[in-house]
Amino acid sequence: MISIIDYGAGNLKSVNHALNKLGFEAEIISSKEKINQSTALILPGVGAFEDAMNQLRDLDLVDCIKDNVQAGKPILGICLGMQLFYEKSYENGEWEGLGLLEGEVVRFGDQLKVPHMGWNNLIPGPNFDAQNGIGTGIEQKDYTYFVHSYYVKPKNREEVVLGSDYGIEFPAVVQKNNIYGMQFHPEKSSEVGMTLLKNFGELIT
Template sequence: MIAIIDYGAGNLKNVQHALSLLNIECKVTGQPADLQSADGIILPGVGAFGEAMNRLNETGFTDEIKSQASKGKPLLGICLGMQLLFEKSYEHGEHEGIGLIEGEIVRFELDLKVPHMGWNQLKVSKPYKDAIINQNVQDGDYVYFVHSFFAQPKNEEDILHATDYGKPFTSAVKRNHIMGMQYHPEKSARVGMQMLKNFGEMVR
């Protein structure tokens, strides 16, 4: 069973619906203790980094996420949920994140339109070409984005996917069993559903 964390800042129903279509057992929960019995965890998120971290801290989810991650439980952050996995964000000030992946979250400084919104392509990092999470996912596949900030991982080996928007940026990360996707897999048609299916395979 995959636990989808409800902390008041997530695109929960779409994620739950996508997993249900894939026949992947899941449960939306606002109780940190439920993560203990889950086989995998999804941390969704829409909105501002600082406010989201306040909610995770106040509800006790931050400590429980760290605890379960330390035990090797598969964890997937989506959109803001991916950003929260990092050490720090500079969205509306400076905010400390969960800190499971080294690096920080910064704003696009481009002549292009911000937020970066709509369909864009993935480039799969070579070390992860054959990883389970990338099964049936290829360079050039399109996924759906809505974001003004992006991740700058400290370690290049944590980059799972990259995408070009004025310049290359990290669009997905992976550190062992901890993963994040800046794009919305639940809104990304075939490719997104494949990614969620692959995460389900990792959980099983």
């Protein structure tokens, strides 16, 4: 069972629908018990970094998520959910994240129109493999749908599977061991997004 974590900040139904369409068993949950019982986790997210972390703390889910990930359970962060994996964000202040990955979240420069919204192509990164893993079947010409004003600056560039370019190249897909992140919305990214969700689902079955 793939548990989609409901903490009031995500496109839960669309992600759940996409997974069900692909034939994966998924459910929207918000309890530690359900997280512990799941075979994999998805942390979606839309909104502000500070609010999202506060909501996770209010639900007492922070340590539960960390414990499950440290035990080896696969987790996928989508959009803001991916950003929450990192140590720190500078969105309207300075806020501590989950610290599952090393790096920080920063704003696109003032010379760029924000948010970065719409379709943008994917660029193979150091950790890209078109034959295996999360990037299976993805090509450089493929496009996905982004909506974000902040992007990740990872400490370890070798964790970048796919990037994209919006005046500056930034991570679009990251992976370290059982931790996966997608800056774009795969559930809104047509066949390419469905392929990436399928890859994640197949990695945990």
